Each structure stands twice: as structure tokens, then as C-alpha cells.
Amino acid sequence: MWVDRFVRWYNTEHRHSKLRFVTPEQRHSGDDAVLLEQRKRALEQAKHSMPSRWGTRPVRKREPVGSTTLNSEKERPMKQAA
Incomplete structure (x- = not known):
């Protein structure tokens, strides 16, 4: 089945x-x-080997995230009043 x-x-x-x-499995x-x-x-090795490409930007966050949801309350758009 496709699902x-x-x-x-x-x-x-x-x-x-x-x-x-x-x-999600990982x-x-x-x-x-x-x-x-x-x-x-x-990424840190790439930045070290070619600093001109990176400038002063830090390497992106690469720590595991905490708790997540598919549709958190703050992400839901507000319903317009009729």
C-alpha cells in the first residue's frame, strides 16, 4: 500500500x-x-582549510534538537474572525 x-x-x-x-529513525x-x-x-575542517569562503560566520549548530512537534501551537496560523 502506498501509505x-x-x-x-x-x-x-x-x-x-x-x-x-x-x-526520525536516526x-x-x-x-x-x-x-x-x-x-x-x-564543517569545521572545511572552514579551517578555506577561511576566506566562510568569513567570520560560525559553523551551523550541529547539536541534537530537543523535543519537537509536527504542528506546535505557535506555528499554527490564527483563524480569521468571520
């Missing part, structure tokens, strides 16, 4: 921006911390 394929893809292959581009298994640390080291 089974979608759920599998969404949880095991799709890298979510809100999770700092790891999959996040729930705890693999995200290792992956994000590897990315941080690679």
Missing part, C-alpha cells in the same frame, strides 16, 4: 530540517548525536 511506503520513507530516509537533517535510535558531531567536524 506504508510513504511512512517507511518519511521515517527512515527523509531528512527533516527541524531535526537538523537527520531521519533521532529515536540516538544515532543523530554521532552523525551531527561528524558533520560538525567536517
Whole structure:
């Protein structure tokens, strides 16, 4: 069924921006911390090897995120009064 394929893809292959581009499966298994640390080291090495490209910008955050939701209250648009 298509929904089974979608759920599998969404949880095991799709890298979510809100999770700092790891999959939900990586996040729930705890693999995200290792992956994000590897990315941080690679970015810091790239910055060190070519500082002119980076300027004074810091390397992006690469720590695991805390609790997340799909649709938090503050993200929901306000309903217009009729």
C-alpha cells in the first residue's frame, strides 16, 4: 500500500530540517548525536582549510534538537474572525 511506503520513507530516509537533517529513525535510535558531531567536524575542517569562503560566520549548530512537534501551537496560523 502506498501509505506504508510513504511512512517507511518519511521515517527512515527523509531528512527533516527541524531535526537538523537527520531521519526520525536516526533521532529515536540516538544515532543523530554521532552523525551531527561528524558533520560538525567536517564543517569545521572545511572552514579551517578555506577561511576566506566562510568569513567570520560560525559553523551551523550541529547539536541534537530537543523535543519537537509536527504542528506546535505557535506555528499554527490564527483563524480569521468571520
